[in-house]
Amino acid sequence: MQDNFYDKVFEVTRKIPVGKVTSYGAIAKFLGSAKSARMVGWALNKSSLHKEYVPAHRVVNRKGLLTGKNHFANQNTMIELLESEGIKVEDNKVVNFQEVFWQPE
DNA sequence: TTAGTGACTGTAG
DNA sequence: GCTACAGCCACTA
Numbered sequence: 302m303q304d305n306f307y308d309k310v311f312e313v314t315r316k317i318p319v320g321k322v323t324s325y326g327a328i329a330k331f332l333g334s335a336k337s338a339r340m341v342g343w344a345l346n347k348s349s350l351h352k353e354y355v356p357a358h359r360v361v362n363r364k365g366l367l368t369g370k371n372h373f374a375n376q377n378t379m380i381e382l383l384e385s386e387g388i389k390v391e392d393n394k395v396v397n398f399q400e401v402f403w404q405p406e
Numbered sequence: 407t408t409a410g411t412g413a414c415t416g417t418a419g
Numbered sequence: 420g421c422t423a424c425a426g427c428c429a430c431t432a
Contacts, residue, residue, distance in 0.1 A: 306429090325414055329427095337427035342413035344429095362414060369413030 306336060310344040311351055313405045317359045320387040321403035322395055324363045331405040346372055358382045365398030 313328050325338040325345075332341075341360070346369075348355035358379040362368050370379040370393060380390045389396035 326416095329414085336429085338414040339412060340414095340428055345413055348413095357413075360413075363416095367413090372413055 306332070306340065307344045307347060307351070310341055311348060311353065311355045314345065314348075314355050314357065314360055315353070316405065317356060317403055321401050322359045322361055322365070322383070322388060322398070323403050323405065324361060326363055327404050328360070342369065345369065356382075359386075361395055361398075365395035365402075367393045367395070 309332055310328060313331060314323075317323055325341040328341045329336055329338045345355065345357040345360055348357050357369060358367075358373070360369065367379055367383075367390065370376045373379050380393075383390050383395070388401055395401060
């Protein structure tokens with residue numbers, strides 16, 4: 302297990318400001334595009350096993366769709382967390398996605 | 407080892 | 420705008 306990749310994904314995810322979201326591809330690209338966006342999603346899937354809390358709900362696909370909500374214990378939790386942070390969610394997707402989009406730097 | 411799968415994305419029609 | 424296909428790499432059985 303190479304925690305290096307996962308650790309980076311978790312680190313970037315934790316750096317996402319409140320009220321902002323990002324995409325799997327953005328993270329993958331930030332890590333050097335050495336890995337595919339699917340690996341980012343896979344890493345986040347393992348985020349529950351991570352020792353520290355990872356706001357995986359702030360990571361969505363490029364369309365702003367909450368594709369990962371199905372992997373949460375309660376699918377409604379992801380929406381509530383986003384809305385509590387000021388992100389509008391409608392029909393399992395982020396409203397004004399481009400405005401709240403945040404890219405790692 | 408090989409094959410199947412996945413929280414994705416870009417390109418083509 | 421949407422649908423379909425291919426590429427992507429790590430993990431599990």
